Amino acid sequence: MRTTQVARSADGGQALVVNGAKVSFDDLKVTALAPGGWLRPAGSPLTVFAHRGASSAAPENTLVSDEIARRGGAEWIENDVQPSKDGVPYVLHDDTVDRTTNGKGAIRDLTSTQLDALDAGSWFGPVYAGTRVPTLAAQLEDLRTRGGNLLLEIKGKHSREEVARIVKEVRDHQMTGRVFVQSFEVDALRHTRELAPELPLGLLRGDLDADPVAVAKELGLSAYNPSDGGLAARPNAVKDLHAAGVAVNVWTVDSAARWKALEAAGVDGVITNRPAELAGWNSAWLQGATPAPPAAPTVAITSPAAGAALDRAQRPVAAVRAAGADTVRLTLDGQELAAGTAIDTTALALGRHTLRAEATGPGGRAESTAEFTVAATPTGLASLVLTSGADRNAVATLTVMLGQGQGQYRPLAQWADNQAGRGLQADRARLIAADARALEAAARG
Template sequence: MKRALVLAASGVVLALLNAVLLAPSSSQVYASDVFGALRLPGDPAFIAGHRGDRSVAPENTIPAFTAAFENDAMQFVETDVQLSRDGVPMLFHDTTLERVAGTRKRVGELSARQLKRLDVGAFYSERFAGTRMPSLAEFLDLAADYDKRLLIELKSDWTLAEIDRVLAVVDASAVGSRVMLQSFSIETLQNLQEAAPQIPRLMLIRELPADPVPMARQLGVLALGTTARAVTAAPESLQRLHEAGFGVLCYTLNSERSWAEVRALGVDGIITDTPSELDGWLAQNAPGT
């Protein structure tokens, strides 16, 4: 009887150990591993170029990404990924193609070949007429020539099978260690946690709850990305995140007023359409940059 109890207890211990060891976890990667030391109020934030460098070239295109990669001010380059009808990860932000390419269709309604025929540069200026939509693979190939980190948003809800399409491209690239995935979708973040616990993840959220730490821990993210309005309305939430080791980024800030507001609170990163302007502002207003 005693031996049976010992064996049973041993079985429980082994089961618990297996549950801990096999459960998806982001504990191998911390915000400080990716962002450096978390910022204190008044510290300069790192700069992330929104959809490349939109201030000099059409968003989410090779010219915009090249400008961002060659801009020493930026540590991160941000983009958006959606699947074509035939399952190819393509870089595009909007729900429909109308604003950029003049058609009301969605990315998922066209094949990658059809998407490649669209002009996604003429809307910006005639100089960029004929610019084509890049695939995720093309973006990662370009990134291999530079040292920037890559912040990739998965638009809307993604299934595990759809996420695998992105992971296959990331795994085949030479820059997988510099990729960070982000989403507004809880479903997508949960599926990312299951499918790729080793890849750093960021949760996008428009408002901060009073205590966002339990949510961040449950989803296995290392940072939250939110608005300037959210952090100025709830600075105690930002403090709680920092105390627990989570980073905080703000999107998409393009004015000196918003930069000053979030720097005063100690936000770790700023996603912006005007990276060079932000870099110049930080040089003037944040000693040591």
């Protein structure tokens, strides 16, 4: 028998059981599990962990987001691993595929064949259509051949057999030296240590344990990975954990102000949705400069113009101009509206309306508003009638009435009142009646 590895026991011991046979050993190499090897050396920058890849720039937990993170300077890719119905480990954060694919259902209820057919990119943007949910094997192979390390989160409860499948994938791809396993689930970490004590372990926590050092020692942790809020409540825990040889990596932090505070607190790494920005911040920090905070985003509504007076025949396109923003949210009178949408003035009441744009980015938040009015005009009233959905004869009659001039506004309003909820949708009937009465009042002077 030839072997390239001998499994360790749960306490780190190594043995080869031969049941009385004669055994010879040749060229045997034993690598010690060095404590404290994950602490950030003095003068070194924060380790960049790309949260689900470059998840602010591409569909999370895909090989595309991994590639963007790698090019942006991330040393580590952070992922989430869960099994399919037939036991294949996949890279997916949620319990279901609903949010990040075009499919429906719990990942544990879907086979690998079903998962392989899903589109995991279109939800983020049309350019990513056809992106697939990667298997752990595919991600490991991509990292092995293209470069990078993996902070592998075992997501949710896993049986020993499910953890064993994950360990097998890591070993089969010769990635044991480039994978760090973390989880919120203590049992998953215990299974990992039993099956592969060569893999470093990190415990994820929202709030800190009463004694993080004791927990770290009991589980054999190389890192204790708390939330930013949890650590902010007890920053002195960093020193205690470091004294025990345990690294501290904080999740999920996207603010330059917090990066600065965490670096000063001595943490070892940061899990972030903005790996390229953190890598850039690190570069400035290494040069002795105070990294400039990201510029505040700007946003302006370009259409319709503030103060515009519109009638029903106009369909202005809602348009904004933004800089330094990752997301722009547009609302009309409090209702969501996609940029580039033509505003349907035939559905708006007469009077003032407010278009509001909110932009968010690394540098904060910006807001812009534009108020416009919808006014009654003969052309606009005609547009209301023509698009009312009333039967053809009624529309023809009303059009003739409009052509006869202002004396027909009152009977037209009365007709709309009578038809509301019958031959005409109630909302449209109210708008026609309101516009007709407004025009009648204007004509009277």
